[in-house]
Amino acid sequence: MLVNQDQILTAVIETVQMVTVSFIFSILLGLPLGIALFVTRAGQILENRAVFSVLNIVINVFRSIPFIILLVAIIPFTRLVVGTSIGTAAAIVPMIVYAGPYIARLVESSLLEVDDGVLEAADAMGATPFQTILRFLLPEALSSLVVNFTIATIGLIGASAMAGTVGGGGVGDLAITYGYQRFDTVTMAITVIILIVMVQGLQSLGNFLSRTVGRR
Amino acid sequence: MIEFKGLEKTFEGKHGTVHALKDINLKVDKGEIYGVVGFSGAGKSTLIRCVNYLEQPTDGNVIVDGSDLTRISTKEIRNIKKKIGMVFQHFNLLNSKTVYANVAMPLILENAPKAKIRERVTELLDFVGLADKEKMYPDQLSGGQKQRIGIARALATRPSILLCDEATSALDPQTTDSILKLLQKINEEYNITILLITHEMSVVREICNRVAVMEDGNVIEEGTVFEIFSTPQTETGRNFVNTVMHTEIPKYVTDMIAADDNVYRINFVDHTAARPFLSQISKKFDVEVNVLFGNITELQGVPFGNLIVTFQGAGQEISGALSYLGDNKIVYSEVNAYAG
Secondary structure, X not given: OOOOHHHHHHHHHHHHHHHHHHHHHHXXXXXXXXXXXXXXXXXXXXXXXXHHHHHHHHHHHHHHOOXXXXXXXXXXXXXXXXXXXXXXXXXXHHHHHHHHHHHHHHHHHHHHOOOHHHHHHXXXXXXXXXXXXXXXXXXXXXHHHHHHHHHHHHHHHXXXXXXXXXXXXXXXXXXHHHHHOOOOHHHHHHHHHHHHHHHHHHHHHHHHHHHHHHOO | OEEEEEEEEEEEEOOEEEEEEEEEEEXXXXXXXXXXXXXXXXXXXXXXXHHOOOOOOOEEXXXXXXXXXXXXXHHHHHHHHOOEEEEOOOOOOOOOOOHHHHHXXXXXXXXXXXXXXXXXXXXXXXXXXXXXXXXXXXXXXXXXXXXXXXXXXXXXXXOOEEEEEOOOOOOOHHHHHHHHHHHHHHHHHHOOEEXXXXXXXXXXXXXXXXXXXXXXXXXXXXXEHHHHHHOOOOHXXXXXXXXXXXXXXXXXXXXXXXXXXXXXXXXXXXXXXXXXXXXXXXXXXXXXXXXXXXXXXXXXXXXEEEXXXXXXXXXXXXXXXXXXXXXXOOOXXXXXXXXO
């Protein structure tokens, strides 16, 4: 094995950092976008064909670009935001650009699951659009949102491995530089096991949270 | 309290324009329970949704408590909505919230103080008989209990109007009965005007004062429940009355009637029901009275129904008996043996 325990520990911390920070910012970007997508749909509380169409197309454009391409394509933007195009911070920017629109879609699909009747009840009570979103839409969709956020987080772990190509570090980077490029099978196995444990743990946590908030 | 003037509603669908409401003119008075009955697709759902502007009319006016909804701002409409409670067929409760939070919701939207909310919700849960369920969630309750929560929620802001959209259609007959009794209690104790739509004539019979029959976007008949039940003017009206009254004469009875028999349908309404006029006829005239078929039920606490009878005797005796009925304001009609 060509790596020591410290290197593995550092890599794990870097992955956790990248995923956590990009997750938080992706939610901040994706949640409002997803809500906007839903409420501007035909027949919804803030129906607006123009806004919906623009959002829909922009999100599709970003969702069409493979992450590995996005990573290098937006380097100028990354440099503008964090001042550098290499390292962990530099990896986080494309991860947000990648996951934000993805989360927007997931949020939209969660909101579409909410019973129309509940929104009709909100309307009948004279709820404002803001109250409808905050008091009716989000609470009713919360359980499904948690499930979808879990999926997005696992997607981010995958993206973080590719972010190694811009020197992002992390477990995935270790797997590629040592396990793949230097034929270090033991490191490869260890990193894969770490990733499996992370994903399993996250999925279990997500399921638990979803059950708790949704009482299912 | 609620008035529709020349109300029109059209929907632009994939298969062309659907004319859901055609020139509706109706008035619901304060404190009454008004029923709108019709088959599915008749437009009654659209009509009730115009009252709290869940649907916007294409043309015409909706006047609620003096305000013409078609002429005021969205914000003013929102305030009027808070004075109109609505109960839904499928309850439309928030499954993610407790019973307490569901009933409290309209008050939370008004930013009412917590203590006030607690007081009102407790009072309402007590009123609907579910005080012990406040910490439970809707999916732990039966259909009837969910509808009680729906009703409690609709009453939270002390509305002057309650709209019931097929409120009992998803419930079994016994539960329906208890929900109808609850609605009646609300109407009596709080003097809340109730507008309900239903496809079940039994609901109308149980609690309504007045009723409109809708078909194909039109109100084809309107009147007191007594009027509609005793003298329905349209085929659809008759069909609805027949679902609970069986005014149709069964085949075995028509088979018994010969062509030259004198068969009459005598309506029992209110004052006539309690009087022994059939035996009076037999005594006063030389007429044999034979009851072939009958159906007497209770309509809003008053006996109501009809009897199919044959009169046997000489022609002048029979016409004497008939004019006696007429003099006593008893409604009767001749029954044709073939047409029933």
